[in-house]
Amino acid sequence: MxxxxxxxxxxxxxxxxxxxxxxxxxxxxxxxxxxxxxxxxxxxxxxxxxxxxxxxxxxxxxxxxxxxxxxxxxxxxxxxxxxxxxxxxSQAEWDPRQSTREFAIFGSDYSFSTTGRRLASLAAERAPGVRFRFMLHNPQIVEDAVNRLRGADALLMPHGFLTDLPFTDLWTDSWVVIAAEDNPAIGEVVTLENVARLPWVFTYQSRSAFTSATRQIQQLGIEPRVEAVVESFLALPMFIAGTDRLGLVQAGLAEYARNTVGVRVYEPPFDAIPIHNAMWWHPVHRRDPEHEWLRTLAAEATTGLGEATA
Structure with missing residues (x-):
């Protein structure tokens, strides 16, 4: 015993x-x-x-x-x-209009700037007392997602990193290349030669933290010359402006990148794998009416988001 x-x-x-x-x-x-x-x-x-x-x-x-x-x-x-x-x-009957629940959600600054922003905005209309705590993830949280999601409500992350957890599909995005407007090595388009020869800024670069597009570059037989790694998609344009570097961000952040002084947005010179964004959650929430409301609201909030950023 x-x-x-x-x-x-x-x-x-x-x-x-x-x-x-x-x-x-x-x-x-x-x-x-x-x-x-x-x-x-x-x-x-x-x-x-x-x-x-x-x-x-x-x-x-x-x-x-x-x-x-x-x-x-x-x-x-x-x-x-x-x-x-x-x-x-927990309550037998839950009215979101009367709720003061706080939902804790992990994700990247990209997820918060797109999915999270829309989710919070729609929730403010439907359930003004509901609050959100958006927390930046890191490789340790992603690797231990099964345990971390016992104490949180969700993790906003594209497919390709997590398995054996329930998820709610949200919206699909694509990749764009960003470079300085005055980069003399680039013409009207970015070429594979540019990809191979110019230096890069990556957002993540480790065994468990990476982007599908940067992996795709390596699968093309190109080993990018990485000058800096910054774990922030929103900060990436700041490391591009005024340099000869290249970077990859999601099309959902393209407008933000264009508004960054001295940065231009290009289509990638290869058929980049789409980004299938999802909300991941722990099975303990499956029958929670409040959590079910959250998942449904997230799907509604992101309807048409991919078309809006195209």
Whole structure:
């Protein structure tokens, strides 16, 4: 038998205290955050130390630091607390017009500037009390999406990176090449010779973080000369203007790129694979009426978005 006490014998209020202690790293500040007395929170810390057989907070000089175990717990506590809140906030009948729910969504700045912007705008019309928290993803979040999406509502990402998760298809985009207007090596069109000879700025370049178009260039037998990597599609034009570099952005950002001083937009000199944007989510949300509303709204909000950016 397990030595751990059954869940029914644990006070779930300790999860709230633990989250505050891990965030504030101070009993005083954590107590203020929770509007509790310092002795009350000190008692909670004592119970947590007994449960985990670990100090949780270790004094270093005049301050406290998280123990190694506490650092590991901090990765899971906020998600567990959020999941617990979702359980007890669930309702048999849900009216989006009366809701104050916050939806937490991972994605890139491209996803937020296109899908996220439209989703939030439509939601403001249909459910003015609903809020969104758009959080930038990173390779670690994408690689651990199954676990990360237990504590979040969705991940906005094109097909080709995730498997074994339910998804809602949204809209299809394409790729464009951007270059400085005064780049003397480029005429009216970008050629494959330009692609091979000119330096590049990539948005992502790792085993799990890449774009389909940059992979496609390599599959053409061209190894791009990458001078810079910036993990932001919106920042990419800033690294192109006034240089001889090339970059790839989605057509959905083409207008933004054109409005960046000294940047011109071109069609790629190869048949770039389309971008099939989707909303990915964890199976625990399958029968959640609030989440179903979110998925339906996202699909509606992005209807025609591909045509609008063509």
């Amino acid at each position: 397990s030595d751990q006490p059954p869940l029914s014998r644990l006070d779930l209020n300790l999860l709230v205290s633990l989250d505050a202690l891990l965030t504030e790293r101070s009993v005083t500040r954590a107590a203020d955050r929770l509007h509790l007395s310092q002795p009350a929170l000190s008692a909670s810390l004592a119970r947590l130390r007994t449960h985990f057989n670990d100090p949780i907070l270790a004094r270093t000089g005049n301050s406290y630091e998280l123990t190694p175990l506490a650092s590991r717990l901090s990765e899971h506590t906020a998600a567990a607390l959020d999941a617990a809140r979702r359980v007890f906030e």
